[in-house]
Amino acid sequence: MTARTVRVAAGQGFWGDWLEAPVRQVRGGPIDYLMMDYLAEVTMSIMQKQKSRDPRLGYARDFVPLMERILPDLAERGIKVTSNAGGVNPRACAEAVRESARKLGLASRVPIGLVSGDDILPRLDELLAKGHALRDLDTGRPLSDVRARVLSANAYLGMAPIVTALQRGAQVVITGRVTDTGLTLGPLFHEFGWAADDWDKVAAGTVAGHIIECGAQASGGNLLKGWRSVKGLENPGFPIVEADPDGSFIVTKHPGTGGVVSVASVTEQLVYEMGDPHTYITPDGIADFTTIRLQQAGKDRVRVSGIRGRARTDMLKVSIAYFYGYKAVGTLVYSWPDAYEKARAADRVLRARLRDLGLEFEQILTEFVGVDATHGPLAGPPNPDIPEVQLRVGVRSEHKAAVERFTREIAPLVLTGPPSVTGFAGGRPEVQEVVAYWPALIDRREIEPFVSVEVLDA
Amino acid sequence: MPDSRRVGAARSPRRLIQLRYLAHARSGDKGDTANVGLIALKPEFYPLLAKEVTVARVRRHFKGMVRGVERFELPNLQALNFLLHGALDGGGTISLKTDAQGKVYSTALLRMEIPVPAALARRVRRA
Numbered sequence: 001m002t003a004r005t006v007r008v009a010a011g012q013g014f015w016g017d018w019l020e021a022p023v024r025q026v027r028g029g030p031i032d033y034l035m036m037d038y039l040a041e042v043t044m045s046i047m048q049k050q051k052s053r054d055p056r057l058g059y060a061r062d063f064v065p066l067m068e069r070i071l072p073d074l075a076e077r078g079i080k081v082t083s084n085a086g087g088v089n090p091r092a093c094a095e096a097v098r099e100s101a102r103k104l105g106l107a108s109r110v111p112i113g114l115v116s117g118d119d120i121l122p123r124l125d126e127l128l129a130k131g132h133a134l135r136d137l138d139t140g141r142p143l144s145d146v147r148a149r150v151l152s153a154n155a156y157l158g159m160a161p162i163v164t165a166l167q168r169g170a171q172v173v174i175t176g177r178v179t180d181t182g183l184t185l186g187p188l189f190h191e192f193g194w195a196a197d198d199w200d201k202v203a204a205g206t207v208a209g210h211i212i213e214c215g216a217q218a219s220g221g222n223l224l225k226g227w228r229s230v231k232g233l234e235n236p237g238f239p240i241v242e243a244d245p246d247g248s249f250i251v252t253k254h255p256g257t258g259g260v261v262s263v264a265s266v267t268e269q270l271v272y273e274m275g276d277p278h279t280y281i282t283p284d285g286i287a288d289f290t291t292i293r294l295q296q297a298g299k300d301r302v303r304v305s306g307i308r309g310r311a312r313t314d315m316l317k318v319s320i321a322y323f324y325g326y327k328a329v330g331t332l333v334y335s336w337p338d339a340y341e342k343a344r345a346a347d348r349v350l351r352a353r354l355r356d357l358g359l360e361f362e363q364i365l366t367e368f369v370g371v372d373a374t375h376g377p378l379a380g381p382p383n384p385d386i387p388e389v390q391l392r393v394g395v396r397s398e399h400k401a402a403v404e405r406f407t408r409e410i411a412p413l414v415l416t417g418p419p420s421v422t423g424f425a426g427g428r429p430e431v432q433e434v435v436a437y438w439p440a441l442i443d444r445r446e447i448e449p450f451v452s453v454e455v456l457d458a
Numbered sequence: 459m460p461d462s463r464r465v466g467a468a469r470s471p472r473r474l475i476q477l478r479y480l481a482h483a484r485s486g487d488k489g490d491t492a493n494v495g496l497i498a499l500k501p502e503f504y505p506l507l508a509k510e511v512t513v514a515r516v517r518r519h520f521k522g523m524v525r526g527v528e529r530f531e532l533p534n535l536q537a538l539n540f541l542l543h544g545a546l547d548g549g550g551t552i553s554l555k556t557d558a559q560g561k562v563y564s565t566a567l568l569r570m571e572i573p574v575p576a577a578l579a580r581r582v583r584r585a
Contacts, residue, residue: 042551225482273486274486274493275493292534294535376523376566378519
């Protein structure tokens with residue numbers, strides 16, 4: 001048990017985030033933990049697809065070279081890592097990181113922990129047969145409606161297996177679908193020895209995790225209030241939580257970095273993707289965001305306190321991805337004079353050709369970038385002298401052939417449609433597979449006995 | 459500049475101003491629902507937001523763009539949270555929209571006008 005402050009730093013806010021951030025977090029000042037969140041709702045299905053092609057894949061592959069860069073720093077400074085980079089193949093990911101550690105001669109100094117058991121794809125039919133309908137939380141439809149098209153199914157695990165891995169001496173904990181907030185809660189519960197049913201502490205750690213899980217979005221990135229005065233974004237300081245054993249904490253960033261940590265920057269992140277603020281549900285408990293108190297406690301330091309929570313529920317969320325169909329988006333740019341009028345005329349021509357070809361689409365969506373793409377009709381009519389307008393047409397269909405043909409109908413408009421058109425150098429639009437998200441709930445007793453924690457041999 | 463038509467009785471003159479002068483905002487998504495967290499630029503603006511940025515007004519503002527609106531109050535953060543259901547044309551990976559994840563729905567709400575005391579309208583627009 002620790003009586004001092006514990007520092008948890010955010011290294012990645014999503015798969016594809018700034019690669020320099022984790023390196024600067026471990027070298028730019030004292031931290032105890034580096035947490036790296038890789039998994040968004042549909043990330044698991046992309047990884048599942050990669051794994052089905054090659055059983056050694058199915059995790060965030062760029063995590064491995066990244067770890068190779070920072071493993072010497074982790075060993076030297078004793079910094080621990082929690083990450084859900086393991087995706088649908090946490091074992092392969094953990095073994096790849098161990099290989100890097102071996103190469104660097106650090107395997108015995110940096111034990112790798114592995115958390116698995118969130119993947120319920122192999123058990124899906126058994127669970128359905130037992131009467132778990134896994135209904136879509138939004139539509140109420142039972143999973144049996146799309147069972148044949150399911151690509152991945154993972155239960156959201158909480159902090160418990162991370163705490164166990166840390167207790168067993170792991171310095172790098174690699175997981176599959178552990179919640180974003182669990183990656184921060186695990187270190188705090190491990191360090192402070194908080195009881196798992198101390199709901200206010202669970203809520204406090206959950207809020208801390210929520211604040212840093214999107215990386216620099218809490219420290220000046222994407223900050224609307226006073227955005228012109230946010231300096232140094234070429235070297236954004238990713239957020240760091242300095243947690244105290246009483247459940248309060250400071251949000252800050254390393255000195256000498258850009259961005260800003262202010263009540264405004266933290267508040268914008270708190271409301272990001274918010275539902276009912278009284279009831280922020282995680283596998284570990286429920287946090288009440290209406291109890292959060294924020295206070296500027298110095299330059300780039302915000303104090304967070306007062307957080308209250310409630311007991312966890314009996315259910316775990318399950319993230320299911322299934323194959324939906326195909327889509328493509330084509331764009332062309334029309335120039336002054338009459339840019340908007342030309343773009344609209346081109347859209348009419350395109351739609352008539354698609355209709356005459358007898359192609360079936362579930363949807364055709366037209367947007368005019370520069371006119372209505374982000375605010376729709378709220379933007380009002382465009383300036384008649386607008387210098388250019390991008391025509392952007394998207395289609396979606398269960399028929400791949402229809403979408404493919406659509407992608408061949410964009411470029412011909414250049415020579416066969418309205419004039420003053422350019423911006424087609426990117427070539428034919430790409431046909432994309434649409435993988436859709438199916439959120440459901442399941443009794444946690446069906447999941448928890450299958451969760452496994454191990455520390456790999458050096 | 460926002461429309462500044464006079465509204466209300468002459469005794470306490472009020473003017474319509476856009477929310478951008480009173481609040482900042484961030485939005486995100488959950489399936490086909492966009493959320494917009496609307497945060498007072500100054501703590502003293504929060505009661506005005508709580509009173510004037512009603513579910514009915516927001517529904518009217520987004521008419522034809524969303525299916526339903528829910529509102530939650532966070533006086534501790536001087537913020538309101540709006541859930542805009544059916545705002546994302548299917549949402550997630552299904553949506554064909556540029557803003558499929560509702561990242562900038564926040565700014566669309568900031569276009570909305572609410573009536574405020576004329577003196578306040580003058581002050582915030584000068585700032």
